[in-house]
Amino acid sequence: MDIEDRASSRSVDLASQIMLQEAERQGIKTAWDRFEAQQPQCGFGELGICCRNCTMGPCRIDPFGEGPNQGVCGATADIIVARNLLRMIAAGAAAHSDHGRDITHTLLLTAEGKSGGYEIKDEAKLNAIATEYGIATEGRGKKEIAYELAQAVYAEFGKQEGPIRFTRRAPSKRVELWQKLGIDPRGVDREVVEALHRTHIGVDNDYVNLILHGLRTALSDGWGGSTIATELSDILFGTPKPIRSMANLGVLSSDKVNIIVHGHEPTLSDMIVAAANDSDLISLAKQKGANGINITGICCTGNEVLMRHGIPIAGNFLQQELAIITGAVEAMVVDVQCIMPAITSLTGCFHTKIISTSPKAKFPGATHIEFHEDNALDIAKEIVKTAVENYPARNTSQVKIPDVKTECMVGFSVEAIINALGGSLDPLLDAIKSGAVKGIVGIVGCNNPKIQHDYSHINLAKELIKNDILVINTGCNAIACAKAGLLLPEAADQAGGGLKGVCQSLGIPPVLHMGSCVDISRILTACAAIANALGVDISDLPVAGAAPEWMSEKAVSIGTYVVASGIYTVLGTVPPILGSANVTKLLTEGAEDVVGAKFAVEIDPFKAAKLILDHITAKRKALGI
Numbered sequence: 001m002d003i004e005d006r007a008s009s010r011s012v013d014l015a016s017q018i019m020l021q022e023a024e025r026q027g028i029k030t031a032w033d034r035f036e037a038q039q040p041q042c043g044f045g046e047l048g049i050c051c052r053n054c055t056m057g058p059c060r061i062d063p064f065g066e067g068p069n070q071g072v073c074g075a076t077a078d079i080i081v082a083r084n085l086l087r088m089i090a091a092g093a094a095a096h097s098d099h100g101r102d103i104t105h106t107l108l109l110t111a112e113g114k115s116g117g118y119e120i121k122d123e124a125k126l127n128a129i130a131t132e133y134g135i136a137t138e139g140r141g142k143k144e145i146a147y148e149l150a151q152a153v154y155a156e157f158g159k160q161e162g163p164i165r166f167t168r169r170a171p172s173k174r175v176e177l178w179q180k181l182g183i184d185p186r187g188v189d190r191e192v193v194e195a196l197h198r199t200h201i202g203v204d205n206d207y208v209n210l211i212l213h214g215l216r217t218a219l220s221d222g223w224g225g226s227t228i229a230t231e232l233s234d235i236l237f238g239t240p241k242p243i244r245s246m247a248n249l250g251v252l253s254s255d256k257v258n259i260i261v262h263g264h265e266p267t268l269s270d271m272i273v274a275a276a277n278d279s280d281l282i283s284l285a286k287q288k289g290a291n292g293i294n295i296t297g298i299c300c301t302g303n304e305v306l307m308r309h310g311i312p313i314a315g316n317f318l319q320q321e322l323a324i325i326t327g328a329v330e331a332m333v334v335d336v337q338c339i340m341p342a343i344t345s346l347t348g349c350f351h352t353k354i355i356s357t358s359p360k361a362k363f364p365g366a367t368h369i370e371f372h373e374d375n376a377l378d379i380a381k382e383i384v385k386t387a388v389e390n391y392p393a394r395n396t397s398q399v400k401i402p403d404v405k406t407e408c409m410v411g412f413s414v415e416a417i418i419n420a421l422g423g424s425l426d427p428l429l430d431a432i433k434s435g436a437v438k439g440i441v442g443i444v445g446c447n448n449p450k451i452q453h454d455y456s457h458i459n460l461a462k463e464l465i466k467n468d469i470l471v472i473n474t475g476c477n478a479i480a481c482a483k484a485g486l487l488l489p490e491a492a493d494q495a496g497g498g499l500k501g502v503c504q505s506l507g508i509p510p511v512l513h514m515g516s517c518v519d520i521s522r523i524l525t526a527c528a529a530i531a532n533a534l535g536v537d538i539s540d541l542p543v544a545g546a547a548p549e550w551m552s553e554k555a556v557s558i559g560t561y562v563v564a565s566g567i568y569t570v571l572g573t574v575p576p577i578l579g580s581a582n583v584t585k586l587l588t589e590g591a592e593d594v595v596g597a598k599f600a601v602e603i604d605p606f607k608a609a610k611l612i613l614d615h616i617t618a619k620r621k622a623l624g625i
């Protein structure tokens with residue numbers, strides 16, 4: 001294979017292909033090379049049948065039935081697979097929920113007047129969420145309300161008994177089902193701790209019981225930690241509204257200081273955006289020979305500032321190294337989650353400074369400027385200044401920015417969708433009932449070098465809109481669709497006649513960007529609102545979920561809470577469960593009888609679309625529409 005063919009076999013994205021060729025010419029290894037170097041990957045690991053939860057092991061089960069069928073303690077493939085899966089869910093739930101906790105902390109500091117630069121941007125949402133929590137708003141100041149709300153939300157994390165408030169957005173039938181199954185989640189921290197307890201050697205050895213706790217832990221993420229992160233972020237930073245911007249590596253500037261925010265929590269990225277507007281820092285950039293300061297994003301923190309400020313997005317997960325290889329990035333400012341440790345090794349070849357900011361996430365080789373919410377704006381200015389001062393170190397002969405970028409329209413929060421519909425969900429419900437819109441599918445999740453970069457994301461979205469399915473998306477799928485031009489009202493031309501008409505009359509794209517991965521909570525909220533409006537359960541709706549290129553533990557938690565909420569979900573990469581026929585059967589068949597939804601695994605996006613369309617047709621038929 002020559003250099004061009006190798007690049008195009010790795011990614012369907014032109015900007016990424018250009019940079020992959022550049023990397024290869026310069027002898028720089030990327031995630032794709034490291035993936036190849038890992039081949040063949042461990043078969044026991046792929047099947048989920050290795051256990052190192054105690055030091056009698058590590059143990060592994062022979063998948064062919066010729067060698068050991070139990071670990072030293074007697075754990076079978078069912079126990080090992082279920083325990084490993086539960087630990088993945090717990091890690092994912094912990095990541096999302098800790099993000100939610102940090103946002104809550106920032107709201108609390110802001111209410112106390114102790115945060116350095118934050119304010120309550122959406123008072124209407126503050127009042128709405130406070131009311132949902134039973135907090136009086138009449139005649140009270142916003143800081144007083146925010147203080148009481150932040151305290152109440154803080155308590156959700158460590159709650160020993162009693163429900164998480166946002167779970168009660170779900171239809172009552174769904175809540176009753178969770179209660180009947182014993183999976184109505186208690187506090188987030190309690191579920192995560194219990195997951196680790198149960199998976200310790202010699203505790204929970206029933207794969208069904210383990211998986212049920214997986215559902216409960218994941219629900220504490222989706223309707224708990226993630227919803228908290230979304231709702232409180234909206235209060236602090238503003239609820240997203242439709243806004244236009246640009247996507248892909250071509251958003252990097254050849255003559256400005258390029259700062260990429262990468263990671264997840266908007267507490268950092270929002271403040272970096274504010275700091276970059278500081279006139280002294282802009283003057284300093286000019287003194288250093290630059291034409292200004294250009295902020296762009298990667299991954300979900302990029303989505304946060306994209307949908308709230310229209311900050312251009314440079315790429316999704318697999319483009320983080322490629323961005324640095326452009327030679328045009330003065331600083332990549334990172335916080336938590338999905339940040340490859342590999343990026344710091346690129347600083348030996350390029351002038352880019354990796355600036356780590358979280359005490360929870362340090363990277364050897366990075367410049368650490370610790371970020372604290374109580375002094376946020378000053379620290380953000382210091383970070384931006386560090387980037388600006390690095391501009392003269394840019395080697396212009398080394399700069400190669402692919403001239404590839406696409407316009408996008410983003411920022412479709414539930415509130416923005418209702419607004420676009422004229423103030424109520426009714427026009428959407430009518431379109432669903434008439435069949436103009438056959439159903440709604442949330443496509444979410446990561447990139448994974450096991451799949452040609454962006455191929456499955458884009459093709460699944462295109463195939464669904466062609467068949468009159470409204471696509472809503474978040475995370476790295478949203479970025480892939482932005483780059484492919486699917487987040488534009490004009491993309492309605494690629495949709496089926498019914499969806500095209502709806503999009504054209506409302507002036508919206510056929511694929512709606514709902515935010516970052518914690519914002520999958522917006523999808524839950526939307527499904528709950530639609531189900532409540534129709535007087536049915538979420539599992540009755542013509543909706544589905546898909547994660548065509550997923551890779552992270554957060555995605556495992558997401559898929560699990562989506563299914564536990566009653567939404568059929570198709571995965572495009574294979575989860576490590578196939579070593580247990582029983583666990584596989586439970587998740588891909590039996591779950592339907594338990595929670596009214598199940599997983600399917602389909603690598604081919606066209607076949608995945610077919611599975612989803614069949615599911616939606618069956619749900620429509622059952623509803624009599």
Ligand code: BF8
Binds near residue numbers: 446476555
């Ligand atoms: O939380 S989609 S690679 S960036 S895990 Fe990460 Fe996956 Fe991207 Fe956002 Ni989500």
